[in-house]
Amino acid sequence: MAGSDSTGGRFLLLFVDGVGLAPASADNPWATVPTPALAGLLGGPLTCERVGAGEGWRLAPLDATLGVDGLPQSATGQTALFTGENAPAALGRHVAALPGPRLAAILAERSLLKRARAAGRAVTFANPFTPAYFAEVEAGRRRHSATTLAALASGAPLRDAADLAGGRACPWDVTGEFFARFEAAVEPVAPAEAGRRLAALAAGHELTLWETFMTDLAGHRRRGWTAEEALARLDGLLAGLLEARAPETTVVLVSDHGNLEEASHRSHTRNPVPLLAIGPAAEAFAGLERIDQVTPRLLALLGAS
Numbered sequence: 001m002a003g004s005d006s007t008g009g010r011f012l013l014l015f016v017d018g019v020g021l022a023p024a025s026a027d028n029p030w031a032t033v034p035t036p037a038l039a040g041l042l043g044g045p046l047t048c049e050r051v052g053a054g055e056g057w058r059l060a061p062l063d064a065t066l067g068v069d070g071l072p073q074s075a076t077g078q079t080a081l082f083t084g085e086n087a088p089a090a091l092g093r094h095v096a097a098l099p100g101p102r103l104a105a106i107l108a109e110r111s112l113l114k115r116a117r118a119a120g121r122a123v124t125f126a127n128p129f130t131p132a133y134f135a136e137v138e139a140g141r142r143r144h145s146a147t148t149l150a151a152l153a154s155g156a157p158l159r160d161a162a163d164l165a166g167g168r169a170c171p172w173d174v175t176g177e178f179f180a181r182f183e184a185a186v187e188p189v190a191p192a193e194a195g196r197r198l199a200a201l202a203a204g205h206e207l208t209l210w211e212t213f214m215t216d217l218a219g220h221r222r223r224g225w226t227a228e229e230a231l232a233r234l235d236g237l238l239a240g241l242l243e244a245r246a247p248e249t250t251v252v253l254v255s256d257h258g259n260l261e262e263a264s265h266r267s268h269t270r271n272p273v274p275l276l277a278i279g280p281a282a283e284a285f286a287g288l289e290r291i292d293q294v295t296p297r298l299l300a301l302l303g304a305s
């Protein structure tokens, strides 16, 4: 494929669903649940007090409301994140859960992964999928998430259970326990090992995307997820990832809307979301203020604008 000049950097985009940036308080699980890997990096938990920059990292609040009333939601928020289009403004409202035809069309045309790959960059979606998942989509019993549509638009093959069993994928639940229930070859791993595997995938691609929604499930108290469990797994993954990160990889953690950071209720919030960049290009994320600015900045850094 013909491509423009790359800056040589590699980017690992950690999409963590339903995580806002709020002050440290007794109501904010980020402040009350131990996150030693993050605290070791930032000098404290992932709260407003850490906004700024340190040795190889930068943390900024990103607006997720995009000028639209109501609570930010997943379908429009993720579309904005992964395309750079103001999806809530385009539709006139925040759209929950999974994209319908209009958002799917925006993702199919403007996907970050599609545009990076079209410029010759090696891109991959680290999450694995099973044949049963695709069968359910085919049968109309479920729809793809915005993140999955952004990945599918690139044309790069998705990872499967064999990749997960072989250590070449990282599932949304980090450990793989969810997949191990119905894929005999999958052995759950410790979160740190999942992080090391993700670091290896990122070392082999210019743009790697990983998605988790255990944080949003915990914020909504769905499927038995708690903030304690979700943050323990996420922080454990970060411990392994930061230890094994290749020197040229910049890790970018971002979310689509707040939720988990207010424990006193089960709804989304209008809080900003964190943009945490860790690695050699961390400073290049200075100046971003909204979630729809993430894709343009990544494309510029990949030489794929």
Ligand SMILES: [Zn+2]
Pocket: 017, 018, 073, 074, 075, 077, 216, 256, 257
């Ligand atoms: Zn969401």
